[in-house]
Amino acid sequence: MFGRFLATKMQHGLLQKPMTPFVRMIHSSGARLNKVAVVGAAGGIGQPLSLLLKLNPRVTALALYDVAPITPGVAADLSHLPTNSKVTGHTGDGALADALKDCDVVVIPAGVPRKPGMTRDDLFNINASIVASTIAQCAISCPNAHYLIISNPVNSTVPIASEVLKAKKTYDARKLYGVTSLDLCRAETFIGEFMNKDQRQVKVPVVGGHAGKTILPLLSHTGGAFKQEDKDALTHRIMFGGDEVVQAKQGGGSATLSMAYAGARFTESVLAAIQDGKVVEEYAFVESKLGYAPFFSSKVSLDKGGVKEVHDVGALDDFEKKLFEEMKPELNAQVEKGIAFGKKYAEEKL
Numbered sequence: 304m305f306g307r308f309l310a311t312k313m314q315h316g317l318l319q320k321p322m323t324p325f326v327r328m329i330h331s332s333g334a335r336l337n338k339v340a341v342v343g344a345a346g347g348i349g350q351p352l353s354l355l356l357k358l359n360p361r362v363t364a365l366a367l368y369d370v371a372p373i374t375p376g377v378a379a380d381l382s383h384l385p386t387n388s389k390v391t392g393h394t395g396d397g398a399l400a401d402a403l404k405d406c407d408v409v410v411i412p413a414g415v416p417r418k419p420g421m422t423r424d425d426l427f428n429i430n431a432s433i434v435a436s437t438i439a440q441c442a443i444s445c446p447n448a449h450y451l452i453i454s455n456p457v458n459s460t461v462p463i464a465s466e467v468l469k470a471k472k473t474y475d476a477r478k479l480y481g482v483t484s485l486d487l488c489r490a491e492t493f494i495g496e497f498m499n500k501d502q503r504q505v506k507v508p509v510v511g512g513h514a515g516k517t518i519l520p521l522l523s524h525t526g527g528a529f530k531q532e533d534k535d536a537l538t539h540r541i542m543f544g545g546d547e548v549v550q551a552k553q554g555g556g557s558a559t560l561s562m563a564y565a566g567a568r569f570t571e572s573v574l575a576a577i578q579d580g581k582v583v584e585e586y587a588f589v590e591s592k593l594g595y596a597p598f599f600s601s602k603v604s605l606d607k608g609g610v611k612e613v614h615d616v617g618a619l620d621d622f623e624k625k626l627f628e629e630m631k632p633e634l635n636a637q638v639e640k641g642i643a644f645g646k647k648y649a650e651e652k653l
């Protein structure tokens with residue numbers, strides 16, 4: 304069972320056997336390797352995400368930062384794994400700067416998760432400042448890094464980060480991403496199950512944002528023929544997949560293990576683009592000139608410099624067109640809320 308789990312992860316490029324010939328070759332070739340930091344590393348997402356990143360041979364230095372005192376222990380625990388990365392744990396005053404120094408990629412799952420009955424926007428009051436202060440330190444310690452934001456509400460935390468980076472004069476829109484990969488994972492899983500297909504072969508675009516009705520899967524792009532009632536049910540389940548987990552955990556938090564997988568998968572894509580110089584296609588919530596909202600999730604082509612191209616959503620059927628129009632005001636309001644907070648934070652705190 305566990306063997307099959309590992310084999311699947313290896314196919315996705317998330318895991319490799321420790322010190323494979325590939326890893327030894329990278330070591331000896333002097334190829335460029337990567338330092339990755341996880342901010343919020345002791346949390347429900349942070350710990351399994353750090354494990355998956357520790358197993359990724361592209362990562363040579365893994366810095367774990369969290370305000371929780373257990374963080375050096377999490378690093379000590381992972382440091383016993385025979386992979387090619389050195390892991391360090393950081394907590395306390397000044398520790399964030401140490402963790403971020405020389406980072407190529409910073410993954411940020413710091414902040415509070417939802418409880419039943421809450422929306423992601425209800426997390427804004429706490430998580431907005433956590434993301435703003437983390438990104439402000441990133442601008443000082445690793446101004447050229449790629450920033451992958453997991454902390455909710457993503458529709459607002461990414462615009463917040465952009466305003467803080469602009470105020471710090473280090474903003475590069477190509478390197479700031481809201482991680483929406485879990486929406487893609489859910490779409491692949493639920494539609495694959497429904498179509499009785501290998502879920503790894505299923506591709507479903509998911510566009511918009513990362514909260515309820517702003518999450519829009521495009522079933523018309525899957526090649527499947529769906530009855531309207533099935534389209535309604537599948538679309539609703541993908542939009543509200545987060546709530547399914549929040550309710551099942553009964554007050555114990557939101558998706559952590561699936562998010563760790565999704566976050567590691569997206570990080571692997573960014574690292575592959577940086578390291579191999581090949582164009583990698585992904586979905587992410589990025590600054591967008593498509594005209595739907597200032598930040599929008601759609602297909603992006605990544606290369607060494609980050610987002611090389613943001614792709615439009617393509618043809619929509621009538622059902623998707625209606626949902627698309629309905630989503631725009633909510634998404635724009637959440638983005639604007641983030642921008643306003645980011646500007647105010649920059650004025651008052653930076």
Ligand SMILES: NC(=O)C1=CN([C@@H]2O[C@H](COP(=O)(O)OP(=O)(O)OC[C@H]3O[C@@H](n4cnc5c(N)ncnc54)[C@H](O)[C@@H]3O)[C@@H](O)[C@H]2O)C=CC1
Binds near residue numbers: 486557
């Ligand atoms: N983008 C997405 O698809 C998803 C996003 N999330 C979001 O990810 C966030 C984290 O979720 P969990 O890991 O389940 O929560 P958690 O509460 O288990 O872990 C969060 C961690 O952040 C740490 N933290 C708090 N303030 C910090 C700061 N200033 N600097 C560094 N670390 C700090 C905490 O000590 C804790 O260890 C939540 O906002 C959640 O809503 C969750 C699932 C999916």
Ligand SMILES: O=C([O-])CC(=O)C(=O)O
Binds near residue numbers: 423
């Ligand atoms: O639902 C939540 O609060 C966490 C999340 O973003 C997700 O699982 O998609």
